[in-house]
Amino acid sequence: MRAEKKDQSVFNMLKSERDRCFELAERLLQEIDQLPKGSLGERKVKSNGKEYIYPCLRYRFGSKVEYKHLSQQGAEELRPALERRKKLEKSLKANNKRIATIDAILSKG
Amino acid sequence: MDLACKPSPFEASVNILLRSLSQVGFFDYGLMVGSWPMVVYAQMYGLRYALRTNDIDFAVVEAVRKNAGTRLPDLLGQLGYELLTDYSSGVEKFVQDTFEVEFLVHRRGGTVSPAVSLPAWQVVAQPLPFIDILFLHPVMVTIEDYSLRIPSPEALMVHKLIIAQRRTGRDRLAKKEKDLQQCSVLAEIVSADKVQRILHEKRMSKVVRKDIATSCMEKNLEMDAIGLYWIGK
Numbered sequence: 001m002r003a004e005k006k007d008q009s010v011f012n013m014l015k016s017e018r019d020r021c022f023e024l025a026e027r028l029l030q031e032i033d034q035l036p037k038g039s040l041g042e043r044k045v046k047s048n049g050k051e052y053i054y055p056c057l058r059y060r061f062g063s064k065v066e067y068k069h070l071s072q073q074g075a076e077e078l079r080p081a082l083e084r085r086k087k088l089e090k091s092l093k094a095n096n097k098r099i100a101t102i103d104a105i106l107s108k109g
Numbered sequence: 110m111d112l113a114c115k116p117s118p119f120e121a122s123v124n125i126l127l128r129s130l131s132q133v134g135f136f137d138y139g140l141m142v143g144s145w146p147m148v149v150y151a152q153m154y155g156l157r158y159a160l161r162t163n164d165i166d167f168a169v170v171e172a173v174r175k176n177a178g179t180r181l182p183d184l185l186g187q188l189g190y191e192l193l194t195d196y197s198s199g200v201e202k203f204v205q206d207t208f209e210v211e212f213l214v215h216r217r218g219g220t221v222s223p224a225v226s227l228p229a230w231q232v233v234a235q236p237l238p239f240i241d242i243l244f245l246h247p248v249m250v251t252i253e254d255y256s257l258r259i260p261s262p263e264a265l266m267v268h269k270l271i272i273a274q275r276r277t278g279r280d281r282l283a284k285k286e287k288d289l290q291q292c293s294v295l296a297e298i299v300s301a302d303k304v305q306r307i308l309h310e311k312r313m314s315k316v317v318r319k320d321i322a323t324s325c326m327e328k329n330l331e332m333d334a335i336g337l338y339w340i341g342k
Contacts, residue, residue, distance in 0.1 A: 008286070009287065010160065012282070013283065013287055016162065016284055017163065020209075024204065027195075031193060084191060087191050088204075094206035094207045095207050098163075
């Protein structure tokens with residue numbers, strides 16, 4: 001009886017941790033949606049025998065990769081938001097993985 | 110009371126976080142609370158308790174001179190934590206992968222503000238009732254090359270006995286079970302005299318005393334044996 005009760009507390013703890021991760025994942029998703037997506041890169045354009053390099057934002061739109069021309073200043077302003085998005089996406093992935101792991105344990109009872 | 114805990118009971122990333130906070134003097138004003146002090150007590154006293162969540166809460170005193178603290182968002186940012194603000198309450202938390210760091214302050218009766226700004230640390234904390242109990246006779250623990258403050262086992266137990274009956278939200282039953290489980294474990298090591306000292310210093314209403322009694326009853330804890338009685342009040 002005592003062992004059964006202790007197992008229940010572990011079970012509850014896991015459920016509580018799952019709920020916490022779920023809430024955090026939802027919150028992260030909200031935050032990520034407000035941030036620009038993609039990564040900064042450079043594009044080379046040849047014109048009149050000269051080669052021009054300009055910064056651009058690369059991002060996926062459906063099955064295509066889109067490029068958006070940016071000024072040097074625009075690219076620098078965008079960089080912190082893109083880095084933040086990457087970090088938050090990494091956290092979201094980690095949370096989703098943890099939720100899946102806990103779900104697998106809970107489903108085994 | 111001072112304790113030394115060897116080896117560190119924490120994983121590397123938690124050690125880095127705690128060491129950084131210790132180095133900027135955070136624990137002169139704050140405590141590590143939640144389930145994490147249990148990790149220290151489990152190792153020191155051989156308690157059978159290994160459960161903890163991936164969120165770490167710190168209780169902070171509200172009245173700190175502005176120049177006494179450090180900008181915690183910068184410090185935590187250097188450690189890889191990202192700031193997340195709850196737009197409905199304004200409370201800030203810091204996230205790294207599945208790990209969350211949050212700050213709590215004592216909520217006085219009648220206060221309704223959902224968030225409290227702490228200028229000394231440049232963070233917005235969540236006010237919760239009964240946090241002041243955790244600051245009664247805290248314990249300084251030395252781990253490796255740093256020190257941190259945690260609530261005494263007695264303060265932690267009294268606090269958990271009260272809040273177990275006051276949990277809200279969808280996972281309140283799971284949290285209540287966790288609180289009471291911790292109380293059962295802490296009851297093995299608390300000093301009845303120290304519990305009495307806390308009850309003398311913290312005035313508790315009849316409702317709060319009833320909450321404590323209910324929690325003890327649910328876990329079959331003998332109140333007198335662990336110092337939970339009131340004389341002449």
